[in-house]
Amino acid sequence: MKKLLLSAAVAVFFLxxxxxxxxxxxxxxxxxxxxxxxNYTSSENLNNRIRTAFNFGVVGEYYLNDRWSLRSGLFYDSKGTKIKESGEEYIDKLNYLAVPIHANWHFGSKRNWFLNFGPTLGFLLSAKADTPEGEFDVKDELESSFDIGLGVGIGYKFNVSENTELFIQYQGYNGFIDLFGLDEFSVFNATSAFNVGVIFQP
Structure with a gap:
């Protein structure tokens, strides 16, 4: 009986x-x-630290075969940095509408692993500086309200049912657009994100 139950469990898992x-x-x-x-990346030491925030959104994915797919979506994506000067803390809060345009490679014996990569477009929604004197709008101080960079991520899918999966994912981003247009040096967006989500097949 135990062997029969074990065989049935293995069969269900496989299917x-x-x-x-x-x-x-x-x-x-x-x-x-x-x-x-x-955070910001730069050739100069900006004395900055990581800003912790959040993202949320939805990804649509079209499969070319069982190994390759194309993915895009819409995300509310928080960026920026923390800077400490003279014992006081300043926080740049840059919030974007992000649109990834990525290829996704599914690998592993069950294709549960995936690796995505490609350009990500960012459209600035708001830019604020949180200072000891209060919060100020700094949108006009940015060189551009548009950002583009390289996104790369890796994740794993857990099968829940025939048409539903849970996933965990690490996603990195490095921007190519200089944020402030300074003569002395350039400043770029950079983000590491840890995501969880649910995949549905309509």
């Missing part, structure tokens, strides 16, 4: 994993939420 693999022409939607660790 669930096989059915969870997506084929050519399949489309999935994945709402997600995550923790952002954002």
């Amino acid at each position: 669930t994993n096989v059915n969870a693999q997506s084929d050519s022409g399949d489309f999935t939607l994945a709402p997600q939420v995550g923790l952002n660790l954002s």
Whole structure:
């Protein structure tokens, strides 16, 4: 009896994993939420530290086959940094509408692992400086209200049912657009994010 139950459990697990693999022409939607660790990168020492914030949004994914897919979506994406000067803390809060345009490679024997990469577009929603004197709008101080950079992420999917999966993901981003247009040096957005979400196949 124990052998029969074990065999049945293995069969169910195998079939669930096989059915969870997506084929050519399949489309999935994945709402997600995550923790952002954002900062500025520069050739100069800015005396800055990581700003902790969040992101949320949804990804749509179109499968070319069981290994490759194209993904895009819309995200509320928090960026910025913390700066400490003369014992006082200043926080730049830059919030973007982010649009990734990524290829996604699904690997592993059950295609549960995935690696995405490609450009990510960012459209500035708000820019505020949190200072000891209060919070101020600094949108006009930015060189551009548009950002573009390289996004790279890796994640793992857990099968829940035939059409539903949970996932965890690490996503990195490095911007290419100089934020402030200073003559002396350039400043760019950089983000590391840890995300969780649910994948649905309509």
